[in-house]
Amino acid sequence: xxxxxxxxxxxxxxAKIQINSSGGIDSTGVNLVINPYxxxxxxxxxxxKEAFGGTVTLVCMGREKAQExxxxxxxxxxxxxxxxxxxxxxxxxxxxVAEVLAKAVGQLxxxxxxxxxxxxxxGSGQVAVRLAEALHIPSVSSILKLEAEDGKATVTRExxxxxxxxxxxxxxxxxxxxxxxxxxxxxxxGIMKAKKKELKVLTLTDxxxxxxxxxxxxxxxxxxxxxxxxxxxxxxxxxxxxxxxxARLLREEAKVx
Amino acid sequence: xxxxxxxxxxxxxGIYVILxxxxxxxxxxxxxxxxxxxxxxDLSGEVLTAVIAGKETERFAQKAAAYGADRVILxxxxxxxLYTTGAYTSVLNRLIRxxxxxxxxxxxxxxxxxxxxxxxxxxxxxxxxxxTGMEWDERYFIKFSRPVYGGKAFLEAVSDAYPxxxxxxxxxxxxxxxxxxxxxxxxxxxxEIDGEDLRAIVKDIAMTVSQRPELIEADIIISGGRGMKxxxxxxxxxxxxxxxxxxxxxxxxxxxxxxxEQKFQVGQTGKTVSPTLYIACGISGAIxxxxxxxxxxxxxxxxxxxxxxxxxxxxxxxxxxxxEIVPLLTEEFRKL
Numbered sequence: 351x352x353x354x355x356x357x358x359x360x361x362x363x364x365a366k367i368q369i370n371s372s373g374g375i376d377s378t379g380v381n382l383v384i385n386p387y388x389x390x391x392x393x394x395x396x397x398x399k400e401a402f403g404g405t406v407t408l409v410c411m412g413r414e415k416a417q418e419x420x421x422x423x424x425x426x427x428x429x430x431x432x433x434x435x436x437x438x439x440x441x442x443x444x445x446x447v448a449e450v451l452a453k454a455v456g457q458l459x460x461x462x463x464x465x466x467x468x469x470x471x472x473g474s475g476q477v478a479v480r481l482a483e484a485l486h487i488p489s490v491s492s493i494l495k496l497e498a499e500d501g502k503a504t505v506t507r508e509x510x511x512x513x514x515x516x517x518x519x520x521x522x523x524x525x526x527x528x529x530x531x532x533x534x535x536x537x538x539x540g541i542m543k544a545k546k547k548e549l550k551v552l553t554l555t556d557x558x559x560x561x562x563x564x565x566x567x568x569x570x571x572x573x574x575x576x577x578x579x580x581x582x583x584x585x586x587x588x589x590x591x592x593x594x595x596x597a598r599l600l601r602e603e604a605k606v607x
Numbered sequence: 608x609x610x611x612x613x614x615x616x617x618x619x620x621g622i623y624v625i626l627x628x629x630x631x632x633x634x635x636x637x638x639x640x641x642x643x644x645x646x647x648x649d650l651s652g653e654v655l656t657a658v659i660a661g662k663e664t665e666r667f668a669q670k671a672a673a674y675g676a677d678r679v680i681l682x683x684x685x686x687x688x689l690y691t692t693g694a695y696t697s698v699l700n701r702l703i704r705x706x707x708x709x710x711x712x713x714x715x716x717x718x719x720x721x722x723x724x725x726x727x728x729x730x731x732x733x734x735x736x737x738x739t740g741m742e743w744d745e746r747y748f749i750k751f752s753r754p755v756y757g758g759k760a761f762l763e764a765v766s767d768a769y770p771x772x773x774x775x776x777x778x779x780x781x782x783x784x785x786x787x788x789x790x791x792x793x794x795x796x797x798x799e800i801d802g803e804d805l806r807a808i809v810k811d812i813a814m815t816v817s818q819r820p821e822l823i824e825a826d827i828i829i830s831g832g833r834g835m836k837x838x839x840x841x842x843x844x845x846x847x848x849x850x851x852x853x854x855x856x857x858x859x860x861x862x863x864x865x866x867x868e869q870k871f872q873v874g875q876t877g878k879t880v881s882p883t884l885y886i887a888c889g890i891s892g893a894i895x896x897x898x899x900x901x902x903x904x905x906x907x908x909x910x911x912x913x914x915x916x917x918x919x920x921x922x923x924x925x926x927x928x929x930x931e932i933v934p935l936l937t938e939e940f941r942k943l
Contacts, residue, residue, distance in 0.1 A: 363875045363895045367759040375760060386876050443733055444724065470875055472755050474736040476724035479692075483728035488693060488806040491721040504810070508870060509717040511629075511821050512814035518807040528876055529869040567733030567768040571750070574761050576901065579920035590935050592925045596907065597939035599923055604905045606827070606884040607851060607943060 351402040351498065353395040354455055355428065356465035356478065357410045359419035360385040363470055373573055384419045387466025389533040390526035394496055395464050396427045397531065402498075404461075405429040409454050411439060411447055417549060424544035425536030431549045432458075436564075438554055443566035448480030450564065453557045455485065460521060462503065467492045467525040475525075482523035489523035490516050494530055619709040619769040621654045622647060625699065626671060627718055628659070633667050635782070635824055636714035638674045640775055642783030643741060644712060645675030650743040653709060656680060657791070658702065660695055662688040665793070672791035674783055679791045684798040686805070689812070690718050693804035696725045702796055703730060708770045710749055712741070715774035716823070727772045734772040735764045739779050739881065739902060749773075757875035757898030777824040778881045815870075818849070822871065825854035827884045830873055830900070832858035834889015834910060834929055838866040843930065844888060847937040856880065856900075858890045874899035888929040892917030909933065 361367075362381040370376035384392070395406045408423050408431035410416050420431040434454055439446065455463065463482075468475035475491075482489030494513065495506040498520065507514050508527050536544070554561060583599070585592040600607040622644050626637040641657060648655040657676035659667050664681040671679045682698050695718075703711060703726070711726075713719040715737045727734040739761070740752030747765035751773050754761055766772070822828065829844050829851075841855065848855050856873040857866070873880055875895040885903035890896060892908070892915055900906070901920070908921035909929045918924045925932055 361756065363757070363898075365756070365759075366894070367756045369760070375756070444736075445728065445731070445733055448728055470757060473753075473757060473879075475720055476727070476734060476736055479721060479724040480728035483696075483725045489721075489725070490692075490807060492717065509812070510823065511817070512812060514809055515811040515813075516807050517810050522807075527869075528872070567731075568735060568764055568766050571763040571765055574763075576758065576761060579901070579906070581919045581924065582922035584918065584924045584926065586926070589927055589931045592927065593932055593935035593939050596923055596925060596936060597943060600884065600905070600907070601943055604884070604922065606905050607940065 351398055351404040351462070352460045353398055353404065353406045354458060354460045354463045355388070355391050355395045355406060355408050355423070356451055356463060356481065357388045357392070357408050357419060357423055358385045358469045359383070359410070359412050359416040360469055360471040367575065369573055369575060375573060382415060382418065384422055385466050385469045385471070387468055387470070387526055387528070390528065390530045391464035391466055392423050392426055392428060393531045393533040394526060396534070398498060407432065407458055409451060410434070411442070411450055417551070420549055421544050422536060424547045424549070425540040426534055427540060430547055433549065433551045434553070434557065435551055436553045438561040438564055441566055441569070442564060443568040444474055444476035444480055445567045446564045447477050448484050450554070450557065450559065451477065451481050452484035453559055454552065455481070462498065462520055463523040465523070465525055467527050478523055478525045487521050487523065488518050489525070490518055491525045492527040493524050494527055496524060496530070617707055619707050621656055621706070621708045623656045623658055623703070623706070623708040623711045623770070624676070625711065625713045625722075626657050626659045626667065627714055627716060628661060628667060631666070633670050634714065634716070636716060636775070636777035638670070638782055639777070639780045640712050640714060641671060641674040641676055643780040645783060647741070647743045647749065648675070648677070651748070654678060656708070658682065658699070660687045660698060668791065668793045669787070672789045673785045673787050675789070676791045678794060680794045680796055682796055682798050684800060686800050687798065689809045691805070691807050691809060692721055692725055693806055694800045695722050696729060697800055697804040698798045699726055700729045701799060703770060710771040712772075713774045715776045719774040723772060723774045730770065732768045732770055732772055733766045734774070735766070736774050737879070738773050738775045741773065741775060754879070754902070757895065758879065758901050759898055776879065776881060778826070820852065820854045822854045822856060822873070822878055823880055825880070825882050827851055827853035827886070828856045828873070828880055828882045829853045829886040829888065830856035830858065830890060831861055831867070831888045832890030832896070833860040833864070835861055835866060840930070841867055843933050847933055847940065850937055850940045853886075858893070858896050887917050887921070888933055890917055891915045892920070
């Protein structure tokens, strides 16, 4: 079974966000990691490979630095990686990313594509579904369980207030939700092996895509930090008094109960 | 590759809200969107259309009118009774191409998150996800505000392509006044669904039986973290939740410890919520947790540790043992 994992390098979730002098998000000194949800996708792909054989190929659009994330995933056991890195993609929106990934994925043989349900940086959760559309194949979002067989997969996905069991024809795109599995750590041997694995870096030209086809539909006008919240009242009373006072304040002052 | 819908001879018109139903009711988030889009329609002079896909959709039409829709389009088909990506995308794509709206708005729900990007890609347009702000703008028609890095920053986003699409986070906009004297033009549109659209089949749905509101739509959430000490103690929160009609949530620490299911996790790698009231019990306030609940209107913290970070942003804080405080608080709520 040939599996593609779409992976993104993101800020560590611990990262404190600051705005730089040009009004964008400041990445100075921020620790970069594999998007946490993409780790579930990598793990699931490796499990499928262990069960059925085949290859796991990583496809990523990002900056040069994203090679680090790809090397980590290769060290977990993936076979090869493709990084699409082009200055023309700096302001790419989800539409552009999906078109670019579809082009890259289209050059590879695959039975299914796995990725995280959302990237913790932009939080948009669009690219995987758009990629499936660009490839004209089905997709199932937010999966908690995956059973694949020849030409078909049965998946459990999270919906609001419950779960849904879905049967879908392959090839298809699946987005991983937390709970799907527990990602493994790269081993020392894996890290050594990963150094020798193929990591191709491609530009838009390598994908036969003209820069003009990568024009975003959405644009960002500005970036801001939320108004900092400040601590309010501390209710320094005996427990029963504190509970009584809190209930009163929530009703009379905050008017939320 | 599909082109956007903007052409010189056909001008996009109108605001469309794709409604979602849960059982016999239109979901609250859909009504919130109708209320807000009514405002934008009045400011911009656009017509507001509600679209409902499914089975026996007519029963929702009057409610949509009462919350502001000028027109209600019903996409009625047995094969739309349950949501599937393929069939819904297909019928909505046809409708939107025919009607050529200026904006298409959905809720950021499980359905919205799955449907909107697929539809946007098929229409060759952009989309703003999980918005927490949406305002009429003379230049861009609608300006969206959306959280990034789990709410640690916000972007102001606009679209250069039509239709302008977005999903909006539940609880972002207040419900308007339901006006039963309002009426809307009800239009039945034909649906075409082919085999290609039905490559994913829903075999079964398992809903959690709960009297409590859905976490992402709840007005009040009471959440427990590491301080809960074990799975059995969530009963304390549940008892309180039942008195005030709250949903129960959890921090990552509690989920990772296996005390409560992952679907209850609030935070950067869980659900993002924006209730009116968020009661954090035994939660220290890690940056990832704050990312998921920082937009709550009022925050209450109950924690033994006086130095816990959560007190730095809570509107009301009690330093104390949650096992003592929460039951007392439940009693006080019961008296209200």
